[in-house]
Amino acid sequence: MPKTNPGRFFEDYTLGEVIAHAVPRTLLGGERALYHALYPARHALYSSDEFARASGLPASPLDDLIAFHTVFGKTVPDISLNAVANLGYAEGRFHAPVFPGDTLRSESQVIGLKQNSNGKSGVVWVRTRGLNQRGELVLDYVRWVMVRKGDLDAPAPEPVIPSLAQVVDPSDLIVPQGLTFADYNFALAGEAHRWGDYALGEVIDHVDGVTIEEAEHMQATRLWQNTAKVHFDATFRPDGRRLIYGGHVISMARALSFNGLANAQMIAAINGGAHANPCYAGDTVKAWTEVLDKAETAAPGVGALRLRLVAMKAGEAGLSRGEDGKYLPGVLLDLDYWAYIPT
Template identity: 75%
Template sequence: MAAKTGSGRFFEDYAVGQVIDHAVPRTVSGGERALYHALYPARHALHSSDVFAQACGLASAPVDDLIAFHVVFGKTVPDISLNAVANLGYAQGRWLRPVRPGDTLRASSEVIGLRETSNGRSGVVYVRSRGLNQHGDPVLDYVRWVMVRKRDPGAPAPAAVLPELDAVIDPATLAVPAGLDFTRYDFTLAGEPHRMADYRLGEIIDHVDGVTLEEAEHMMATRLWQNTARVHFDATAREDGRRLIYGGHILSLARALSFNGLANAQMIVGLNAGAHANPAFAGMTVRAWSQVLDKAPTAAPGVGAIRLRLVAGTGPAAPGELRDAGGRYLPGILLDLDYWALMPA
């Protein structure tokens, strides 16, 4: 009898240049926004209020930028990371147009790099994934790399191919939504008075608040994005018997926590680099801090681009501390993310 079920791809099943069209398009509704705001303390005004968004020149409030990221990411999991050991990092992410309720998203990925790990039992797969709407317009693309198990540890390793990735997206190439205008921006409704000019390069903002991770919440969030990776649900999928929390859950939590101090960093438009520094598990309490890395003008009225480093972690590390003397991430660091956001200039 032919098998009807699939066990996902293993490292040996990838080849550089391979293009994978992912299954199950997803129509986004207002339900995604409501659940997202229930799961995280997300409250940026542009994503919360049609009236606020219309005052900023948009037709209506787009869904949170990371909803678009999670939906596209979830489409890729069955083909890219079902047999993952860990999702390692991101680069060259670009949000190309807003996503609104009613849009239908689908995804495809191209394999752009491969290398076997030193233990020979797994390998790292580099992919460039794209999200498209119902019109075929790209809404998002990004590069990620993931460690994937080998089906046969004795299988020969492919020649290593490592993609060349820009360290930082040129701010002049960031996609600013058509019509966006912050010249009539209401700082009172947004929640804070600080515009881009009020932040200095190198400044560190401690976001103060903390959230304790719950087992049920992270599994609900991961199911919401139709992410099927076994390590997030099946306690027998890891030797330690613990469910690994989806790295995107930490990303959204950290972004939501950053509202306290960066309420006016309204839209994420570029992801320069990102690393899941250490695994996260239920019971940990997550806090976050940001550092201002750069600022740039845009062509949109009153709109600036601010480059931020967002760090989430647990443990004793103080804001600004990331690595030990040997250059390794401190044990309490969970996420290190470098991104561009749009903010009133």
């Protein structure tokens, strides 16, 4: 019997199956230090225990995207090792903060399958759950991936495309237990802008840009134990180029959004997301945000903003699609999410 695992191909997935992913990961302060070294992440709640305690939490949690990348990375050997591309996200919710010392594991259920017309690949939809050492749900989300076929003669499954919500209803947002912004320190946070200062339709140009480096991308992808071949193996793609992990772009854009959204402290939910065009080493990423919606929460002083974060390697703030409705070639990421901000 072979000892190695070539990964799953499209024909290896069955609708409804639940996949328990291997290798749980205990997260410590080192992950925070590396994350803040890789990205210009400066949100106060994730930088200071004292700021977090003043906000009703026992200590500073790890950045939400550390939890996301960790849970995502566990799924790669079973879901996207042979992927052509990760296509999108929906219905993501953060259920509980992750603190240093927590151990995360992942499981995914196949909720959709559709073979592509070329017969060489297909799209797999999975709902992934991240659980901590107590079995508590930390986050869950849906993603869909284009996966190669290993056997081109394998019959196509009956197509099933799941119906997914366009947005997480604000009533379904889960505010962390104890979180309060009633005595929020705007000076320490870095900006004075409150929930009420943002207007629907407002576009914020985050100004700064960061050039993606091959070494940093490789380090980040290894940090999350993401083994997808397209990120590491220069012989895997016909053009000989390694794709930058989409999560690397998400974290870079989120960190850049600090300039203008310093008080959008916590990601509450991911409504949807698309990696519009591939990112490669040498690309310079800039970002802008559009305010889509606002909601109140029951937590003292805590409001929610629905934000559309767009990362681009070329173009101007507020512009992402051409007259044909397709993404412009400079657009790398279009991410729709909810964030908690003081009222």
